[in-house]
Amino acid sequence: MFVCTKRWFYLLCSTFIFTCLLPQSISAQGLSLYTPYTRISVPPGETIDYSVDIINNTGSVRTSAIKISGLPEEWDYELKSGGYSIEEIAVLPGQKKTLSFTLHVPFKIDKGTYNFHLTAPGYTSLPMAVTISRQGTSQAQFSSKQTNIEGAANSTFTYNAELRNGSGESEAYALRAMTQRGWNVIYKVNGKQVSSVNVEPNQTQRVTIEVHPPAEIKAGTYKIPVTASSGTISARLELESVITGTYDLALTTPTGLLSTHITAGDKKRIKLLLKNTGSAAIGNLELKSKKPANWDVSFEPAKVNNLAPGKTEEIYATISVDDKALAGDYVTELQATSTEARSEAAFRISVKNSVLAGWTGILVILAALGSVYALIRKYGRR
Numbered sequence: 001m002f003v004c005t006k007r008w009f010y011l012l013c014s015t016f017i018f019t020c021l022l023p024q025s026i027s028a029q030g031l032s033l034y035t036p037y038t039r040i041s042v043p044p045g046e047t048i049d050y051s052v053d054i055i056n057n058t059g060s061v062r063t064s065a066i067k068i069s070g071l072p073e074e075w076d077y078e079l080k081s082g083g084y085s086i087e088e089i090a091v092l093p094g095q096k097k098t099l100s101f102t103l104h105v106p107f108k109i110d111k112g113t114y115n116f117h118l119t120a121p122g123y124t125s126l127p128m129a130v131t132i133s134r135q136g137t138s139q140a141q142f143s144s145k146q147t148n149i150e151g152a153a154n155s156t157f158t159y160n161a162e163l164r165n166g167s168g169e170s171e172a173y174a175l176r177a178m179t180q181r182g183w184n185v186i187y188k189v190n191g192k193q194v195s196s197v198n199v200e201p202n203q204t205q206r207v208t209i210e211v212h213p214p215a216e217i218k219a220g221t222y223k224i225p226v227t228a229s230s231g232t233i234s235a236r237l238e239l240e241s242v243i244t245g246t247y248d249l250a251l252t253t254p255t256g257l258l259s260t261h262i263t264a265g266d267k268k269r270i271k272l273l274l275k276n277t278g279s280a281a282i283g284n285l286e287l288k289s290k291k292p293a294n295w296d297v298s299f300e301p302a303k304v305n306n307l308a309p310g311k312t313e314e315i316y317a318t319i320s321v322d323d324k325a326l327a328g329d330y331v332t333e334l335q336a337t338s339t340e341a342r343s344e345a346a347f348r349i350s351v352k353n354s355v356l357a358g359w360t361g362i363l364v365i366l367a368a369l370g371s372v373y374a375l376i377r378k379y380g381r382r
Contacts, residue, residue, distance in 0.1 A: 030058040031091065031123035035101075039129045044109050044136025045166070045202035050101040052118065052126075056091035063090040064123050066099065070116035076104040107166050107202065109136040139166050140173065140199075142228050142235035144209075150242040152280060152340065153219075157211040157241045163228050165199035172198050173228040173235075175207070182214030185224065197228070211241055219245045219279060245280025245309070249343035251336045261350040265323030272315040272345070274336050276307045282340050283307075287315060290333040294322035297332065304336075325351050 034053045042048060056062045065088045066079055079086050081099040091097050101118065111132050119125040144161040151157060165171050174196045177185035187194050188208040199205045211224055224239040251274050252258070262268045276282055283306045287299035300316045307313055317334055334345045 030062045031056060031064055031120050033118055033120060033124055033126040035118075035126070035128075038127065039131070041131040041133050042105060043133050043202070044105060045107040045168070046105045048103040048105065048130065050103065052099050052101050053096045054089055054091055054099065054120065055096040056093055059093045061090055061092055062123070063088060064120040067119050067121060068116060069119055069125075072114060074106045074109070075114075078102040103130070105130065105132065107136050107168060111135045136166070140164060140171070140228060140230070140233050140235035141166060142226070142237040144237060144239070147238065148240040148242065150244060152278075153213050153215060153217045153243050153246040154248070155213075157213070157239075159209040159211070159239055161207045161209055161226075161237055162204050163197060163199055163207055163235065164204040165201060167233060168201050170198060170200050171230040171233060172196055173230045173233075176227050176229070177209075177211075178225045178227070182217070183224070184212040185226070186210040186212070209239065211239065213241060213243060215246070217243055217246075219243050246278040247280055247282055247340035248276070248278035249282065249285075249307075249336055249338075249341045250275045250277050251315075251334065251343040251345045253345075258345055259348040259350070261352060262319065262321045263352050264321055264325040264327070267318055267320040270317045270319065270347070272317055272334065273312050274304065274307065274315050274343070275312040276309050278341065279309050280340075281306055281308050282338050285336055285338045287317075288335045288337060289317075290335070291319075292322070292325070292330050292332070294324070295330075295332070296320040297334070319347075319349065321349075321351055327351055327353050 032055045034055060035050050037050065040048060054064075054066070066086065068077055068079075071077065079099055079101055081089060081097060086099060089097055089099065109132055111134055113129055113131045115127065115129045117125045117127055141164040142161060143164075144159050146159065149157045149159065163173060165173075175187045175194070177183070179185060186209070187197075188210065189197050189205065197205050197207060209226060213222070220243055222241045222243065224241060226237045226239060228235045228237075251272060254271060254273060260268060260270065274285070285304040285307060287302050287304075289297035289299075291297050297320070298318045300318070304313050304315075315336075319332060328351060330349045330351060332347045332349055334347060336343050
């Protein structure tokens with residue numbers, strides 16, 4: 001009798017314990033959370049929209065609070081369903097509810113991975129992570145992949161830059177270069193010249209910067225600080241222009257006179273002076289001409305391999321005039337060209353007919369008159 005009572009006591013205790021624990025076991029597995037994107041990589045300032053399903057796996061209505069844990073304090077989020085912000089949600093047996101989880105990543109944030117949990121306390125917890133792809137800032141960023149360009153003083157130095165608005169509002173940035181007197185800096189956006197540029201929040205605008213150095217600047221490296229400012233927000237980009245020198249030529253004559261006269265059918269040798277008036281050496285200079293038809297122009301030498309700054313090379317041009325050229329003024333253009341510079345000299349050439357040609361013409365006329373006279377005498381008596 002005692003043994004039977006003892007057995008009944010153990011059975012009742014086991015039943016009581018099972019009955020007490022069964023609801024908790026069911027409760028712990030009653031709801032589950034699901035979203036397809038549990039790990040996302042975004043830049044600073046991005047807004048992430050998650051769609052989260054709350055699934056009721058039991059045969060009765062389940063109600064639970066929905067919370068976020070482990071999220072940094074600077075991050076903001078919203079939980080909505082049916083257009084309402086929610087703190088607690090109820091799900092019918094065997095059904096699911098969908099809620100919108102919007103996460104706002106701050107602009108000023110360190111690069112890295114941030115882990116947090118979306119939880120239904122007492123039921124389940126969904127681990128999630130957001131990876132920030134780059135270091136964030138709430139300020140503007142002005143950058144260029146190529147900040148150092150080399151060229152001649154009469155070249156245009158073109159830099160391709162990017163201006164990023166790291167704030168949460170649209171900003172109008174004024175562009176300004178801090179240069180010495182004589183420098184000219186031009187800004188272009190989408191091919192149009194501008195003095196300021198509007199940039200939307202967390203967006204980047206491409207800016208083309210054209211730098212024109214002074215004509216007489218010496219060779220060397222020059223820094224050009226460029227700033228983009230909007231209110232209290234400012235970004236600075238430092239550019240460098242390496243001036244190798246200036247390329248300039250002068251083609252003229254010893255006297256500076258650019259005119260002469262030639263008799264038709266003759267040729268004339270003209271002395272020219274080719275001077276490098278720049279501050280950098282010029283190589284591979286070629287001498288060319290633009291001349292009237294059937295004329296010929298030759299140069300000695302026809303090519304100059306290298307002309308140092310301040311140096312002068314003597315060039316002789318021989319101009320041959322067509323023997324059938326009519327008397328009058330003609331223009332012949334003499335050119336010295338290279339990839340760095342060129343110079344032109346327009347010669348005014350007066351062409352005269354030769355004395356022999358004049359006498360030949362007179363003799364032809366006299367012969368014609370004589371022939372007419374002879375015909376009159378011969379046939380005039382009849």
